[in-house]
Amino acid sequence: MAATVAQRRLGRLERAALQGVMVREVVNYSSFWRSSTFSSTVDPTVYLLAFGFGFGSLVSTVAGYDYINFVGTGIVATTVLFSGAFPAMYSTFVKYEFQHTYDAILAAPVDTEELVTAEALWIAARTGTYGCVPMLVAAVFGLDLSLGMLLVPAIAALAGCGWACFGIFIAARAKGIESFSYWQSGLLTPMFLVAGTFFPLGELPTWAQVAGNLNPLFHCVELVRHAVFAFAGWYDVGHVAFLVGFALVSWRLAIRFMERKLIL
Amino acid sequence: MPSAIRLRGVVKRFGELTAVDGLDLDVPAGSCVGLLGPNGAGKSTTMKALTAQVIADQGELEVLGYRLPEDSKQARAQMGVVPQLDNLDVSLTVEQNLLVFAHLYRVPAGERKAAIGRALTMANLGDRRRSKVDQLSGGMRRRLLIARALLHEPRLVLLDEPTVGLDPQVRQELWALIDRLRSEGVSILMSTHYIEEAERLCDNVTIMSHGKAVAVGPPSELIAEHAGAEAIEVYGAPTRLIEVEGIARARGWRTRRTGTSVSILHANGDTQLEGERRVTNLEDVFVLLTGEEIA
Numbered sequence: 437m438a439a440t441v442a443q444r445r446l447g448r449l450e451r452a453a454l455q456g457v458m459v460r461e462v463v464n465y466s467s468f469w470r471s472s473t474f475s476s477t478v479d480p481t482v483y484l485l486a487f488g489f490g491f492g493s494l495v496s497t498v499a500g501y502d503y504i505n506f507v508g509t510g511i512v513a514t515t516v517l518f519s520g521a522f523p524a525m526y527s528t529f530v531k532y533e534f535q536h537t538y539d540a541i542l543a544a545p546v547d548t549e550e551l552v553t554a555e556a557l558w559i560a561a562r563t564g565t566y567g568c569v570p571m572l573v574a575a576v577f578g579l580d581l582s583l584g585m586l587l588v589p590a591i592a593a594l595a596g597c598g599w600a601c602f603g604i605f606i607a608a609r610a611k612g613i614e615s616f617s618y619w620q621s622g623l624l625t626p627m628f629l630v631a632g633t634f635f636p637l638g639e640l641p642t643w644a645q646v647a648g649n650l651n652p653l654f655h656c657v658e659l660v661r662h663a664v665f666a667f668a669g670w671y672d673v674g675h676v677a678f679l680v681g682f683a684l685v686s687w688r689l690a691i692r693f694m695e696r697k698l699i700l
Numbered sequence: 701m702p703s704a705i706r707l708r709g710v711v712k713r714f715g716e717l718t719a720v721d722g723l724d725l726d727v728p729a730g731s732c733v734g735l736l737g738p739n740g741a742g743k744s745t746t747m748k749a750l751t752a753q754v755i756a757d758q759g760e761l762e763v764l765g766y767r768l769p770e771d772s773k774q775a776r777a778q779m780g781v782v783p784q785l786d787n788l789d790v791s792l793t794v795e796q797n798l799l800v801f802a803h804l805y806r807v808p809a810g811e812r813k814a815a816i817g818r819a820l821t822m823a824n825l826g827d828r829r830r831s832k833v834d835q836l837s838g839g840m841r842r843r844l845l846i847a848r849a850l851l852h853e854p855r856l857v858l859l860d861e862p863t864v865g866l867d868p869q870v871r872q873e874l875w876a877l878i879d880r881l882r883s884e885g886v887s888i889l890m891s892t893h894y895i896e897e898a899e900r901l902c903d904n905v906t907i908m909s910h911g912k913a914v915a916v917g918p919p920s921e922l923i924a925e926h927a928g929a930e931a932i933e934v935y936g937a938p939t940r941l942i943e944v945e946g947i948a949r950a951r952g953w954r955t956r957r958t959g960t961s962v963s964i965l966h967a968n969g970d971t972q973l974e975g976e977r978r979v980t981n982l983e984d985v986f987v988l989l990t991g992e993e994i995a
Contacts, residue, residue, distance in 0.1 A: 459803040
């Protein structure tokens with residue numbers, strides 16, 4: 437069987453290699469899916485309920501939406517962040533630093549590019565699924581159902597792919613696990629709050645609005661909201677383009693820095 | 701004989717440190733070669749270079765006829781690697797660990813089950829297939845690491861310190877396993893600092909010191925060349941040992957300290973000094989050439 441492999445030159449981003457890395461992820465996931473699903477979906481649901489009931493009792497409509505509709509769609513982006521960036525950061529770091537998993541994988545016919553891509557795609561598939569959970573919870577509390585919701589897994593997966601790659605990039609740059617605090621407090625938490633999930637960016641000072649427009653989570657929030665209620669034409673094409681661009685840039689950054697870390 | 705591994709003038713620097721400094725290394729196809737050297741001699745860096753996880757700054761590397769690093773992926777598809785650090789997935793079962801690597805090593809779908817069964821039998825883990833890795837003993841985990849490297853019937857196996865930290869009886873079990881691989885015609889490169897391991901298993905050894913090969917050859921020839929046939933082991937107080945070393949030096953014999961004694965080498969036992977005669981071994985060669993005691 438080895439001979440069949442040898443006959444052709446192995447290329448980049450091969451299906452067999454991507455599949456091999458994903459099989460490892462899926463088999464491992466079967467042993468920790470409960471805790472992972474719990475943290476990825478319960479956290480955003482708590483935010484949803486806290487803001488929904490807390491804030492929702494003060495305001496009835498926001499930016500033209502009932503508050504439950506506003507926050508019930510925006511919360512998808514929060515879930516994407518929680519189930520995309522954070523698992524990517526921690527699992528990459530643990531696999532590199534403590535389990536030496538990458539040593540074993542890279543000794544097989546798998547390159548860093550394939551390794552990063554497969555792990556990011558697997559996380560993206562999870563964010564696509566998890567992303568819908570708090571939205572469905574919101575539906576119980578009165579979020580209007582619509583056909584456009586069927587697009588939400590795809591949007592969440594696209595945004596999740598970017599965040600997974602970004603998380604891998606953070607882990608590749610981290611010297612120790614404590615450096616995650618800088619990224620979390622300095623970048624991810626502000627982004628999570630200034631994304632138009634819980635309150636609209638329109639009321640913020642101009643500089644914050646500009647910063648918000650550079651936040652991939654904001655584009656995810658807008659796109660989900662428009663998919664569920666009404667698309668906004670070219671604006672949404674722009675949101676998709678931003679998310680695609682974010683995913684591409686993060687993907688290449690993740691590969692570049694993982695190569696630096698793994699190949700000496 | 702074609703080479704399974706052929707390195708010429710390989711250099712690898714990490715900043716100021718030159719870890720591998722012009723290394724030549726050959727593993728003829730079907731043979732077992734030991735890479736010996738004290739800690740820091742460059743063994744692990746060399747092993748990593750063979751899977752392109754370390755990229756050499758200079759020199760030529762060829763593995764199974766493929767040039768590295770550009771064709772490393774092809775070479776990796778046909779070689780198995782047993783790492784020094786245990787990197788099994790501990791929350792998975794024995795069988796799940798093998799299943800994952802059957803995929804990573806591209807064993808075709810129809811052959812995966814048989815490949816896992818064969819690897820389990822080879823490593824004598826058939827009755828532990830459903831055990832989680834964190835329930836296995838250290839020896840079983842090491843056997844599983846070997847089984848994992850054999851799933852795709854590789855032509856070349858790299859073993860990085862395969863028995864470090866194991867009990868003597870477990871070590872012997874692994875030796876039997878490695879010897880069986882060798883008898884099946886698999887090429888093997890094994891880094892080790894257990895001299896006995898190299899002496900028993902290897903057709904050839906390359907002794908490394910400060911990133912270079914300082915001696916290459918079959919263990920018996922290296923012993924004859926560098927240490928002679930017999931050594932005299934002289935015991936005594938530290939002052940006596942210094943005196944004995946002086947006498948030996950004056951007569952052109954080489955000596956090595958072994959803690960409580962001085963071994964006089966290359967005199968073929970004819971020293972007229974009171975001591976215990978013993979057969980020379982690879983450890984004598986190692987210490988003479990690297991100037992370092994081993995762990």
